[in-house]
Amino acid sequence: MKFLVCISKAPDTTSKIEFTDGDTKFNEAGVQYIVNPYDEWYALVRALELKESLGGSVTTITVGEVGDESIIRKALAIGADNAVRVNAEANDAYFTAFQIAEYAKANGFDIVFTGKETINYNGSQVGGMVAEMLNQPFVSLASKLELNGGAATINREMTGGVEVVEVNTPFVVSSAKGMAEQRIPNMRGIMAARTKPLEVIEPAACEDLTSFATYSLPEAKSACKYVEADNIAELVNLLHTEAKVI
Amino acid sequence: MATDQYTHPDYYNMDDLLSEEHKLVRDAARAWVKENVSPIIEDYYERADFPVHLVKGLGEIGALGPYIPAEYGGPGLDQISYGLIMQELERCDSGLRSTSSVQSSLVMYPIWKYGNEEQKKKWLPKLASGEFLGCFGLTEPDHGSNPGGMITNFKDKGDHYLLNGAKMWISNAPLADVAVVWAKDESGRIHGLVVEKGMEGFSAPEMHGKHSLRASITGELIFVDVKVPKENLLPNKSGLGAPLGCLDSARFGIAWGALGAAMDCYDQALRYSKERTQFDVPIGAFQLTQKKLAEMITEITKAQLLTFRLGQLRNEGKATSAQISMAKRNNVEIALNIAREARQILGAMGITNEFSVMRHMANLESVVTYEGTHDIHLLITGMDVTGIPAFKRDIPQ
Ligand SMILES: Cc1cc2nc3c(=O)[nH]c(=O)nc-3n(C[C@H](O)[C@H](O)[C@H](O)COP(=O)(O)OP(=O)(O)OC[C@H]3O[C@@H](n4cnc5c(N)ncnc54)[C@H](O)[C@@H]3O)c2cc1C
Numbered sequence: 053m054k055f056l057v058c059i060s061k062a063p064d065t066t067s068k069i070e071f072t073d074g075d076t077k078f079n080e081a082g083v084q085y086i087v088n089p090y091d092e093w094y095a096l097v098r099a100l101e102l103k104e105s106l107g108g109s110v111t112t113i114t115v116g117e118v119g120d121e122s123i124i125r126k127a128l129a130i131g132a133d134n135a136v137r138v139n140a141e142a143n144d145a146y147f148t149a150f151q152i153a154e155y156a157k158a159n160g161f162d163i164v165f166t167g168k169e170t171i172n173y174n175g176s177q178v179g180g181m182v183a184e185m186l187n188q189p190f191v192s193l194a195s196k197l198e199l200n201g202g203a204a205t206i207n208r209e210m211t212g213g214v215e216v217v218e219v220n221t222p223f224v225v226s227s228a229k230g231m232a233e234q235r236i237p238n239m240r241g242i243m244a245a246r247t248k249p250l251e252v253i254e255p256a257a258c259e260d261l262t263s264f265a266t267y268s269l270p271e272a273k274s275a276c277k278y279v280e281a282d283n284i285a286e287l288v289n290l291l292h293t294e295a296k297v298i
Numbered sequence: 299m300a301t302d303q304y305t306h307p308d309y310y311n312m313d314d315l316l317s318e319e320h321k322l323v324r325d326a327a328r329a330w331v332k333e334n335v336s337p338i339i340e341d342y343y344e345r346a347d348f349p350v351h352l353v354k355g356l357g358e359i360g361a362l363g364p365y366i367p368a369e370y371g372g373p374g375l376d377q378i379s380y381g382l383i384m385q386e387l388e389r390c391d392s393g394l395r396s397t398s399s400v401q402s403s404l405v406m407y408p409i410w411k412y413g414n415e416e417q418k419k420k421w422l423p424k425l426a427s428g429e430f431l432g433c434f435g436l437t438e439p440d441h442g443s444n445p446g447g448m449i450t451n452f453k454d455k456g457d458h459y460l461l462n463g464a465k466m467w468i469s470n471a472p473l474a475d476v477a478v479v480w481a482k483d484e485s486g487r488i489h490g491l492v493v494e495k496g497m498e499g500f501s502a503p504e505m506h507g508k509h510s511l512r513a514s515i516t517g518e519l520i521f522v523d524v525k526v527p528k529e530n531l532l533p534n535k536s537g538l539g540a541p542l543g544c545l546d547s548a549r550f551g552i553a554w555g556a557l558g559a560a561m562d563c564y565d566q567a568l569r570y571s572k573e574r575t576q577f578d579v580p581i582g583a584f585q586l587t588q589k590k591l592a593e594m595i596t597e598i599t600k601a602q603l604l605t606f607r608l609g610q611l612r613n614e615g616k617a618t619s620a621q622i623s624m625a626k627r628n629n630v631e632i633a634l635n636i637a638r639e640a641r642q643i644l645g646a647m648g649i650t651n652e653f654s655v656m657r658h659m660a661n662l663e664s665v666v667t668y669e670g671t672h673d674i675h676l677l678i679t680g681m682d683v684t685g686i687p688a689f690k691r692d693i694p695q
Contacts, residue, residue: 239364
């Protein structure tokens with residue numbers, strides 16, 4: 053079985069979020085990047101588990117510039133066999149999906165894994181687009197995936213329950229919590245990652261369909277106001293006049 | 299203990315000097331520690347119990363003999379990576395780091411450097427995976443700072459050696475599968491012998507009552523006419539320089555490790571100083587608290603620079619024993635001072651097991667003594683700069 057895992061970077065959760073260029077660009081200065089947790093903990097690890105039990109190979113693909121190679125090496129250290137980097141800034145979801153789909157078409161994979169979303173942009177779009185471009189089924193928000201020959205049984209988390217889907221390979225799946233457990237790379241894996249192939253390919257021609265107008269930060273949390281427990285009138289007044297929720 | 303929120307301070311952007319691989323190594327060690335050790339360490343420490351199940355885990359992540367080449371089961375990392383792993387382990391507990399540095403630098407290192415091919419093939423892979431636990435017997439009841447005076451000895455009996463004597467204060471000893479034991483031959487020259495668990499006449503009783511390194515197991519090694527096969531003698535180096543070579547490697551790891559303990563104390567004290575209010579303000583607003591914190595981060599930053607440079611020298615094979623002594627001595631001393639200051643910032647909470655500060659402080663009392671005491675390292679620096687050894691003296695009659 054051949055598995056392709058889409059790996060993208062995300063700022064470490066302790067990073068300071070700032071914008072430049074008139075609030076149209078995220079300021080990357082001083083930001084530490086990590087592997088997007090949904091890609092690393094769930095998509096990659098489940099692909100590795102399947103490879104370990106069924107044989108085959110796990111390839112990772114990242115649309116990004118040379119600075120992304122540190123997160124790619126981490127994916128290799130965790131256990132992927134080889135990696136591909138499409139040498140371009142990942143401008144928008146369509147561009148990213150297009151590059152991944154081009155590579156997947158040319159190389160043929162049984163399952164393409166993505167994370168359910170990136171923790172910075174939360175777009176959840178790439179997986180669905182890749183599936184469409186490959187003309188394959190797409191299963192989103194998978195929390196469990198079992199494979200029996202070419203038939204997969206996948207659990208999808210829904211509000212208040214679980215949906216169980218059956219689908220045949222090849223397909224695209226986006227991975228959510230529950231798919232697998234985070235793996236900490238070990239020192240041998242880190243050393244092995246040094247010599248694993250990381251192929252850099254140039255992007256296929258593709259127009260950007262979207263551009264970012266502006267970014268803004270959520271309003272800072274205001275300080276907590278305490279109201280005496282027996283002063284209901286004051287509470288109602290504040291909720292009405294200040295919070296404007298009643 | 300509360301959730302482990304540790305992040306390392308990096309006032310001089312030292313991380314820019316590390317490679318991506320170094321950072322991966324450090325992150326992996328930190329993640330493993332936070333998941334597997336932080337939640338249980340206080341409990342083991344309090345009960346003075348050795349978390350033996352962690353040995354396999356240390357092997358799995360590659361923290362046993364990090365610089366041992368892949369052909370012998372190690373990950374083959376560089377010296378800075380070794381230092382970073384020791385730092386992450388000791389950041390959590392000096393006992394955990396002791397287990398790992400004894401196995402790495404005092405057991406695997408001599409087998410790797412002084413052993414023959416058969417010995418390396420026989421023991422290194424099992425020690426690297428954590429299947430085997432090892433210990434290092436140099437100190438004797440009457441010979442601590444002066445190991446050259448040891449009385450443990452062996453005699454050549456034709457087809458085997460006959461080993462007699464006793465070692466004391468030996469980390470990992472009671473549970474060890476193999477012991478690298480330093481003993482004198484009939485001419486008085488020191489050699490390393492690998493003594494295996496179960497050899498007749500060999501016992502390793504546990505030593506109790508430690509107020510320090512309580513989550514590390516310590517014991518004696520007793521040899522009564524132990525027949526050691528000749529193939530267990532490490533052939534490629536002898537003399538006091540052989541065990542001292544191992545100590546160089548271990549002390550290098552301790553320099554990094556003790557700094558880890560210091561950074562953990564600082565990290566907790568800094569966080570606490572922003573959260574704890576007295577007289578209506580965070581205690582971090584008081585100049586006296588700021589003085590403590592500012593001095594701590596200054597000492598940590600100086601030690602980081604010292605340690606990193608030592609790592610580069612060690613990678614190039616150029617670090618001298620005296621340079622390693624300086625770093626071990628300095629870093630343990632600043633760690634002890636920082637632990638004490640941090641404990642004050644934490645007030646009464648600082649003496650509880652809600653925080654690791656008091657445990658670090660007690661642990662560091664062993665670290666300042668073992669692998670060469672604080673004063674012995676001072677004499678090493680003194681000898682290095684003056685050229686005059688001041689270890690021995692005659693008492694005037
Ligand atoms: C928890 C723990 C684990 C240990 N693990 C190991 C182990 O795995 N293997 C091993 O071989 N050993 C181990 N040791 C032993 C350790 O290395 C010795 O304790 C250390 O070398 C000091 O020896 P000592 O305790 O006999 O002190 P001593 O040598 O008796 O020293 C007592 C005091 O005298 C001072 N002193 C001694 N000589 C001089 C001098 N010439 N000039 C000035 N001052 C001097 C010392 O600095 C010290 O302050 C361990 C010790 C501890 C506490």
